[in-house]
Amino acid sequence: MKNMIEKDILIIGAGASGMMCAIESGKRGRSALVLDHAANIGRKIRISGGGSCNFTNTNTSHTNYLSDNPHFCKSALSRFTPRDIIALLEKHDVKYEEREQGQLFCTKSSEEIIRVLESESNNAGVNIILNCRILGVKKDDSFMVSTDQGIFGSESLVIATGGLSYPRTGASGIGYMIAKKFGLKVTELKPALVPFIFSPEDLAIFGELSGVSIDAAVKCNNIKFRGSMLFTHRGLSGPAILQVSSYWKEGDTIVIDLLPETDIYGIFIAKQQSKSKIDMHNLLSQYLPSRFAKTWCVSNIQSKPVNQYNEKELRKISHQLHNWEIKPISTEGFETAEVTLGGIDTNELSSKTMESRKVKGLYFTGEVIDVTGQLGGYNLHWAWASGFVAGQYA
Template sequence: MESTDVLILGAGAAGMMCAIEAGRRGRRVVVLDNAARPGEKIRISGGGRCNFTNREAPVERFLSQNPRFAVSALSRFTPADFIARVDRAGIAWHEKTLGQLFCDGSAREIVAMLTRQMAEAGVDLRLGRQVGAVRRDGRFIVATDAGEIAAQSLVLATGGKSIPKMGATGLAYRIAAGFGLAVTETRPALVPLTFAPQDLADIAPLAGISVASRVSLSRASFEEGLLFTHRGLSGPSILQISSYWREGATITVDLARDASVGAALKAARATGGRLDLATALGRHLPEKVARMVLGRLGLAGRLADQPNAAIDRVDAAVHRWQVTPVGSEGYRTAEVTLGGVDTAGLDARTMAAKSVPGLFVVGEAVDVTGWLGGYNFQWAWSSGWVAGQVA
């Protein structure tokens, strides 16, 4: 039987970071992944340019049953630490809105940096490998399609259930549960929301149109773009709110967050009342969206003919549009999985399982989920780094 010091299941962001750090400590490290290439989620992220971190990563922008759990790892390996690695690798990058950092070129540069650093650290990367049963008999014994491997330390870095066409299976949850670790409820997160047929009748014709929006649910609110789709709503603001949404909940959408539509229409009525209402509203919204809003209200005609009550209805429909999704597009398009291995069973300083010596869980497999904007990659780098210091 083959043996190694550290066996890492998963060659994604967290797994590769952990492998680099463990290898640099002189540990013999083997990384297994069922994909043909490492870092597939990195490769497709950010439109192919990889939103590899955010300028800041406050713990308030992470969801978990224990939100404070992430503090230790995020403070020990920070966004500045990863940016420094990117700079040393000569990868050019730029900052977009809200502190989001992207490669100037291709996301493949980040993958190449990580694979090169693994090779330099002596890590044995094996792709296209299938993992079977896992047991512990003094050491961890992992069955693979190429034979069994024994390891002193086992790191679960296979991610969650999101994007199954890329090989996501929830393997980490099954292995963790097999060793007695609790797994919280898992759900698709950062995912487009879908709507019932009666709502889609108005929304679907707007597919492809985007607006600057504010989307709110309870105390969560995001001011980013919104995109109409054939199935419902998407765009950054919707992806963000999806992590907080639950079945039956109603979200409030401001379709023109940078305007005060009611006040603007009343002012326009005083100076140009002969203007058509749809034309006047079209100054603040895309024309098709304006006509959708007015169609739902049953309003038409000249602006001059609209009483204050009618304009107030338009203002409410634009700034406080309330819709109730019936679901999401699911793991097929979800960027991440919400929930995972319960942090109560893990050491926040090392990502080690408290009840299973030598077992570690990192990245998306853990019940820590970041906002859109580079936060989930930063959690992968940080959790992989701390585990790599001790695995």
């Protein structure tokens, strides 16, 4: 077509997976062009880890991911490991640090990751067009992508558009629309790693606790996570809550152990045997934030001096503390979700190449695929790994 710019490979999306794919493809001598609607590359990278970018996790394995096919991610993860992204950053003298549970962060800021991607893409001869809106995609003998900055053609097309989470960064459903246009299935899409919203009844009781944090073990559908739980003005957040939200379905109850690894029943009995007259909410304030302890006692039990409870009552209170049940009315949705659960059905793709089984030359990478990581750098690592793999073939 006249005035159409042709490249070997077009990548829609200048995030972690799209940039990694472009770099790897460029290293193979392929002419690569990245198109993105944003003004800068890596918008989601910039806000990752509170601006420090939790770029991977040393414990990464397929067990850290949710998918209708839990084995799909194995191949890519084995071919691009945490050691590989570490080596790339070390090559560019990026300093990093390990925090809890194997999470790796930039010592300075996420801008250093952006600098690495820009340097590597320049060295690989990758072209990038920003502020570029996609108007249409089709395929005859080759792919043709119409944009507000021109028409581009290519032998291979990579969709690295991310999911629906964080719409303020420009996230949209374009990747899913392109997949459906070419006849690929998309699984149910849901917000994941997202805070919960209290029911009106629970909000009336616990809404005043906004800012209170508790180290807890949170369980839903037999999946349990230990970590911080934070009360917000709308419900519950914090790492343990975000983790379990990926496993929660509407109507489910979450079960919270407020005192993991604490034998609170043994403490009750010891206090009772010493004939302690300390009020229950004051005793619990020694192990839990006092504002929460008082509110919890008001809503769950009748607080009175410990020596006035019988053994059966103390056992029941202990059980309630280790199995506090909350039934969220919903999550906060895609607006605050860190990732999207679901995506391009993995049965539609080759786990070795990320190429569509139906459409030759069409590839998908990153969050747009039905592979969703737990909190802690796993989602960004999936972006690196899937982008790397696609870049070897696209």
